[in-house]
Amino acid sequence: MRNVLTIAGRELRSYFVSPIAYVVLTGFLLLGGWFFFNLLARFNLLLTIYSAQQNPQILQRLNLNEFVIAPLLHNLSVVLVILVPVITMRTLAEEKKAGTYELLLTSPLRISEIVLGKFLGSFVFVAIMVALSGVYPLILFAYGNPETGVVLAGYLGLLLLATSFVAVGILTSSFTENQIIAAVSCLVSLLLLYIIAWPADNAGETIGALLRYVSLTEHFAQMVKGVIDSKDLVYFTTVIVLALFLAHRSVESIRWR
Amino acid sequence: MLEVRNLTKRYGDIVAVRDVSFSAAQGQILGFLGPNGAGKTTTMRILTGFLPATSGTAKVAGFDVFTESAEVRRRIGYLPESPPLYGEMTTESYLRFVARIKGMPKAAIEDAIERVVKLCGLEAVHDRLLGHLSKGFRQRVGLAQALIHDPPVLVLDEPTIGLDPRQIIEIRSLIGRLAGQRTVILSTHILPEVSQICEKVVIINEGRVVLEQDMAALTRGQSLEDIFLHAIAKESPEAAGVSSEQQG
Numbered sequence: 429m430r431n432v433l434t435i436a437g438r439e440l441r442s443y444f445v446s447p448i449a450y451v452v453l454t455g456f457l458l459l460g461g462w463f464f465f466n467l468l469a470r471f472n473l474l475l476t477i478y479s480a481q482q483n484p485q486i487l488q489r490l491n492l493n494e495f496v497i498a499p500l501l502h503n504l505s506v507v508l509v510i511l512v513p514v515i516t517m518r519t520l521a522e523e524k525k526a527g528t529y530e531l532l533l534t535s536p537l538r539i540s541e542i543v544l545g546k547f548l549g550s551f552v553f554v555a556i557m558v559a560l561s562g563v564y565p566l567i568l569f570a571y572g573n574p575e576t577g578v579v580l581a582g583y584l585g586l587l588l589l590a591t592s593f594v595a596v597g598i599l600t601s602s603f604t605e606n607q608i609i610a611a612v613s614c615l616v617s618l619l620l621l622y623i624i625a626w627p628a629d630n631a632g633e634t635i636g637a638l639l640r641y642v643s644l645t646e647h648f649a650q651m652v653k654g655v656i657d658s659k660d661l662v663y664f665t666t667v668i669v670l671a672l673f674l675a676h677r678s679v680e681s682i683r684w685r
Numbered sequence: 686m687l688e689v690r691n692l693t694k695r696y697g698d699i700v701a702v703r704d705v706s707f708s709a710a711q712g713q714i715l716g717f718l719g720p721n722g723a724g725k726t727t728t729m730r731i732l733t734g735f736l737p738a739t740s741g742t743a744k745v746a747g748f749d750v751f752t753e754s755a756e757v758r759r760r761i762g763y764l765p766e767s768p769p770l771y772g773e774m775t776t777e778s779y780l781r782f783v784a785r786i787k788g789m790p791k792a793a794i795e796d797a798i799e800r801v802v803k804l805c806g807l808e809a810v811h812d813r814l815l816g817h818l819s820k821g822f823r824q825r826v827g828l829a830q831a832l833i834h835d836p837p838v839l840v841l842d843e844p845t846i847g848l849d850p851r852q853i854i855e856i857r858s859l860i861g862r863l864a865g866q867r868t869v870i871l872s873t874h875i876l877p878e879v880s881q882i883c884e885k886v887v888i889i890n891e892g893r894v895v896l897e898q899d900m901a902a903l904t905r906g907q908s909l910e911d912i913f914l915h916a917i918a919k920e921s922p923e924a925a926g927v928s929s930e931q932q933g
Binding site for chain 1: 730733734735736737755756758759761763765766767768769770771772773774782783785786787788830
């Protein structure tokens, strides 16, 4: 455990001494702010229109959770698909390029400690990102009354989604010493997992259900609605554990190639 | 202290190291010579547990490199061909990181850093970023990293490559000072370096050991240059035969 923390700590510090952390955080919060502003403006417009029409039925259906927070979380999840590969691409690929991989692998570390350390370092960074984006719902709590439970479930969903992205990013970074290849293959895998359920409606019953189960979006959407189902938690845990297991095998492969 | 027996390493069809055997006694500085691509780096990577061998065995400090890899890695200090530095770390924080991943107890770490900083002459750059250091300092930090946990065996892959003559002399005298306490394997192209600091020489060519001998016995009459050129010019199988006769 001490070794995992040592590696994670070094990893996290290296983000903040390079411009990457600041560029990624700024970009994430800037886009988040833009989404938030526009969603809120639209919500305001709808509110004005329906109030003028004196239509209480529709007015009752207008709520901050459904019209601002849920779309905000979905938009942020798309931004994470693009930004998380940028964060994780360096984890193992850069070590290989710089030759520090030799230092890690000739130290009395277990491979699981290296992989978990890398994962934990990137996870903490991504968790900071997700937590900082919590400022937008906080503004809503100050001026409105969104449902706390639904917001928390949605944010837990976003964090789990981002954590799965990190695990996939560590895996693709373990394949190569080229950071661009690591980032692009992570981005493509995540996008694919994101949109894999698109043909589900046209596919047969079994295949449709399977595609929906594999899709990250379906599970995430449940949590954004405020539903915390063990089925979704199991799904995210499976993705994380599987990706890290494969990353472990990939790092280990140098020992039996 | 260090024993290599019939080590072979294949990369697909290419045989990088072929049936290599040699040994080094405790406290010995062993010069590991050979032309580029002879298999020096591969052999060292196998010894440090970075790469597995295709066949053969190696023992470091009594532990098998393959079956007791963690024990070997605990007892070895390794400076790869390019020093494994993180450019965004300072010398001290880097050495602290290495000390931790080498499994040193917390209480001993600060003293160890102080010791290797002094030993490798890094006082002036202890809080500088590694990415900003000159090549000579980078090499010395690399050496400090290999020494931090006071390992009984040191594996140094071309520690003086790309340095200016003054730096070469500094590093060389530093390695010389380590003698007597540790077993050192030093790979190099610079022959005078070997005659100055090494007690034993192993010459490897095209993946085969062509000569293994104590320095004292070797340089009577002949210069090391002549011996080296002679050894690598021979047809490999014959040369291997000669070297085993010499050992015998």
